[in-house]
Each structure stands twice: as structure tokens, then as C-alpha cells.
Amino acid sequence: xxxxxxxxxxxxxxxxxxxxxxxxxxxxxxxxxxxxxxxxxxxxxxxxxxxxxxxxxxxxxxxxxxxxxxxxxxxxxxxxxxxxxxxxxxxxxxxxxxxxxxxxxxxxxxxxxxxxxxxxxxxxxxxxxxxxxxxxxx
Amino acid sequence: xxxxxxxxxxxxxxxxxxxxxxxxxxxxxxxxxxxxxxxxxxxxxxxxxxxxxxxxxxxxxxxxxxxxxxxxxxxxxxxxxxxxxxxxxxxxxxxxxxxxxxxxxxxxxxxxxxxxxxxxxxxxxxxxxxxxxxxxxxxxxxxxxxxxxxxxxxxxxxxxxxxxxxxxxxxxx
Numbered sequence: 621x622x623x624x625x626x627x628x629x630x631x632x633x634x635x636x637x638x639x640x641x642x643x644x645x646x647x648x649x650x651x652x653x654x655x656x657x658x659x660x661x662x663x664x665x666x667x668x669x670x671x672x673x674x675x676x677x678x679x680x681x682x683x684x685x686x687x688x689x690x691x692x693x694x695x696x697x698x699x700x701x702x703x704x705x706x707x708x709x710x711x712x713x714x715x716x717x718x719x720x721x722x723x724x725x726x727x728x729x730x731x732x733x734x735x736x737x738x739x740x741x742x743x744x745x746x747x748x749x750x751x752x753x754x755x756x757x758x
Numbered sequence: 759x760x761x762x763x764x765x766x767x768x769x770x771x772x773x774x775x776x777x778x779x780x781x782x783x784x785x786x787x788x789x790x791x792x793x794x795x796x797x798x799x800x801x802x803x804x805x806x807x808x809x810x811x812x813x814x815x816x817x818x819x820x821x822x823x824x825x826x827x828x829x830x831x832x833x834x835x836x837x838x839x840x841x842x843x844x845x846x847x848x849x850x851x852x853x854x855x856x857x858x859x860x861x862x863x864x865x866x867x868x869x870x871x872x873x874x875x876x877x878x879x880x881x882x883x884x885x886x887x888x889x890x891x892x893x894x895x896x897x898x899x900x901x902x903x904x905x906x907x908x909x910x911x912x913x914x915x916x917x918x919x920x921x922x923x924x925x926x927x928x929x930x931x
Binding site for chain 1: 771779789792839
């Protein structure tokens with residue numbers, strides 16, 4: 621029963637699920653080859669407007685980063701690297717914060733506040749070009 | 759029993775928060791931003807159901823409210839992507855596309871003219887005794903030479919020239 625104690629902690633559940641989602645993104649980038657170009661996710665924006673958007677080539681970029689081809693990754697999408705680092709950082713944060721949360725019951729509230737502020741700041745810094753793009757056209 | 763009652767709606771709230779966070783990340787990526795409206799609505803529904811359950815049992819609502827707020831913001835961002843796509847397409851329809859089509863047509867014209875300037879084309883049509891020969895080229899000296907040769911023969915000549923190309927038509931009887 622004690623082994624499943626984490627199931628009663630919403631913070632831990634959220635962390636594990638988000639870590640799982642990030643892992644799935646990494647696996648997706650690893651499975652699909654950038655050379656074959658068989659990605660199932662297509663850009664809806666490009667389909668509708670006929671013009672590539674600021675996030676086009678992101679899947680390619682991720683796949684190339686996973687394979688260590690960094691220069692090519694920048695060619696596909698100039699923001700690919702920073703977004704990949706955001707996801708990698710989030711995966712690390714989810715796991716480390718979960719361990720800290722489980723081991724330090726006294727500082728849980730503080731930890732959650734730091735997590736929210738830190739992750740929000742990281743998110744804004746990483747996705748700022750996309751947000752500017754959205755607000756520029758909307 | 760009391761503990762279970764107090765946690766009523768919490769699981770829905772957690773599900774709503776996770777869905778809302780994923781939706782929010784999706785919503786700001788223009789490629790998939792438009793489809794993020796679907797998980798966004800799901801997050802709002804989950805949060806709303808969770809909130810109603812939590813209100814009935816007077817259980818904590820922090821996670822549920824977080825899910826609801828992030829879900830609503832994510833859905834709004836996702837919805838704005840439709841305006842982005844619409845405005846983008848409209849801009850291209852009104853201003854950019856005619857310009858681009860004109861540019862493409864001009865490029866093609868330039869390429870064709872450049873190719874014709876470099877090429878020497880000769881067309882010969884024979885119908886019984888009649889024979890029509892059309893020569894197109896830019897080398898004026900060649901044309902003059904051809905004309906001199908033709909002047910020596912018993913022929914009727916029609917000549918037309920412009921700045922870019924030279925055409926001579928010879929009809930032999």
C-alpha cells in the first residue's frame with residue numbers, strides 16, 4: 621500500500637505523466653528518420669495557407685538533434701534546439717523535483733511555487749518567437 | 759469514507775490540469791495549434807465536472823481551478839491560431855499572391871527570352887511546290903550572310919526584325 625503512496629499526491633502524478641509525454645516526444649523523434657521524411661504530423665497551418673509557419677521543420681529538427689546532427693537541425697528550424705532543450709530540461713526537472721518532493725515533505729509548497737515560476741519563465745523564453753508570431757498575425 | 763469524499767473531483771482535476779498543460783504547449787506551436795482546441799475543450803469539460811463534484815463534497819479545488827484556467831487560456835490561444843491562419847491566407851490572397859504570380863510570370867518570360875536570344879531556330883514547311891523557311895536567331899552577321907545567299911536565288915523574301923530576335927521567312931516557288 622505504501623508503494624502506491626505517490627498515487628495520492630497530485631504533484632507526483634502530474635510530474636510522471638508529463639515526463640511520460642516528454643519521453644514519448646523523444647521516442648517519436650528517435651523512431652522517425654529525418655532522411656525518409658515520413659512524419660505523421662503535418663503542418664495544418666501550411667496546408668491551409670500554403671505558406672510554411674515558424675514551427676515548420678520542428679520534427680525534422682528534433683530527429684536530427686537526437687542523432688547528433690546539430691548543424692542540420694538548425695537548418696530545418698532555427699528554434700528547434702531551444703525547444704528540444706526546453707523539453708529535455710523539463711524531463712530533468714520533473715524527475716528531480718519528484719524525488720525532492722517525495723524526500724522533503726516540509727518544503728513541498730515552496731517546491732511547487734519554484735516549479736511553477738521556473739517552468740513558466742522557461743516556457744516564455746523558449747516559446748517567445750512563436751508567441752510573437754501568433755500575436756503579430758492575430 | 760471521509761477521505762474518499764474529500765478527494766471527490768481530484769482525479770478529474772489532475773486529468774484536466776495535465777490535458778491543459780499539454781494543450782497549452784501545443785497551442786503555441788503554429789503547426790499543431792489549431793488541433794489543440796480539441797484537448798482544450800476536453801480539459802475544460804474535465805475541470806468543470808471535477809469542479810462540480812468538488813463543490814458538492816466541499817473538497818479542495820486548487821488543482822481543478824488550475825486545470826480550468828490553463829485549459830481556458832490554452833483554448834483561447836488555440837482559437838487565435840485560426841485567426842492567424844485566416845489573416846495569413848487573406849494577406850497572401852490580397853497582396854502577396856498577385857505580386858508573386860506576376861514575379862513568376864516575369865521570371866518565366868525573362869528565361870524564355872534569354873533562351874531564345876541564345877538559340878538559333880530554323881523552321882521549314884513544305885507543301886508541294888511551296889516551301890516556307892523560318893529562321894530565328896540573334897547573330898546579325900549570320901542573318902546578313904543568309905540574306906545575301908537568298909538574294910542570289912530566285913526567291914521572294916519577307917524579313918522582320920526586332921531588338922531581341924531576328925526572323926526571316928523565305929517562300930520558294
